[in-house]
Amino acid sequence: MTATDLGDRVAVRAAARPRPFWTIPRRDALVGYLMISPQLAGSVLFVLLPLGLVVYYSLQEWNVLAGTFEYVGGANYAKLLADPNMGQVLASTALFSAGLVVLNLTLALVLAILLDQRLRGTTFFRTLFFSPVLVSLVAWTIVWQFLLQQDGGVNGLLGLAGVEGPNWLRGDTTALLSVVVVQVVKNVGLNMVLFLAALQGVPRQLHEAAQLDGAGAWTRFARITVPQISPTILLTSIITVVGSLQVFAQIAVLTQGGPGLSTTVLVYYLYQQAFQFRHLGYGATLSVLLFLIVAALTLLQWWLRRKWVFHES
Structure with a gap:
């Protein structure tokens, strides 16, 4: 028997052996x-499971008090389209989110640029601006509720300057502005830290x-700084937009929607x-609407990133 025949027999026997199931790639x-x-x-x-249940509940009419659970199909979605309050609710949501996002990101970037300077005392101010992030949200909101009342601390300071302040939480315009400012002051420190790290x-x-080469400060900021920190701008904008659409405690404590x-x-x-x-089915339908709005805005920002985020084109 030649060496070739022996090698062929060994190869045939090896091929005839069952291959082990737990191979290295499978392990x-x-x-x-x-x-x-x-x-x-x-x-x-x-x-995933809660999302599926919300969609399922949006097709039902669930009366907790009566103990009934009835399939109604698209009735809740038809009710959503015919809701006379929905236009005002969506307008208030859009104004609140737009004001919060623009003011938060702008103020956070300005503070980060100022605190990025190599000056004495910047560590103190970094701590000062970030500390509200660590405060309990409800406690923070309750304190601001007292400050923004007709005879509260804010109007007291304005009175020292001879200015009569309004009832901030009861005016149609000032109420929304007050909630935006309270939320911005509470969370601007988080975006400030992210921008500071990027800078x-x-x-x-x-x-x-x-x-x-003769470039001025504004040119250097627009042509160098902004492109370099654009991934962080994208991150903070997504976080802030999603957070602005989920604000609840501030509204519940400060204005109760009014x-x-x-x-x-x-x-x-x-x-x-x-x-x-107790319209749980309709509440689930509103939850579906909120999810679609958040998903659409997030996907839009993610799609637009190729147009302005550095290294994404």
Whole structure:
């Protein structure tokens, strides 16, 4: 028997053996799936399943007091389209979100630029501006409720300057503005820290080279700083937009949606319909609407990133 024949027989026997199921690639894949299984289980239980149940409940009419649970199909969605309050609610939501996002991001970026300077005392001011983020939301809102009353601290300070302040939480315009300002002051420190970290990552050599070429401060900011920190701007804008559409405690404590519907944003209107008026099916329908709005705005920002975010084109 030649060496070639012997090699052929060994190859045939090896091919005839059953291949083990737990090969190295399969074991590696199993380890990977086990690693992500807690996160996957959490996503299914606390994200996908609740979303599915909300859609299911939006097709029902659930009367908790009467103990009835009746399938109504698209009746709740027809009610949504015919709701006379929906136009004002969506307008209040849009105004609140737009004001909050623009004011928060602008103020956070300005503060980050100022605190990025190598001056004495910047550490103190960084702590000062970030500390409201750590304060309890309800406690923060209750304090501001007292400050913004007719005879509160804000009007007291204005009175010292000879200015008579309005009842901030009872005016159609001032109520919405007050809630926006309270929310901005509470959370601007978080975006400020993110912008500050991004600014400190911008190479100093780029600014020095541009300055030697005669570029002014505004040109360097627009052509160097903004493109370099644009990924952080995208992140903070998505976080702030989503957060602005989920504000509830501030509205509930400060204005209860009033006066009229001027501060009744979609989340608070959802709460009223579902838990005050016991229209749980209609509340679930409003939840579906809120989810679609958040998803659409997030996807829009993610799609637009290729047009202005550095390294994404």
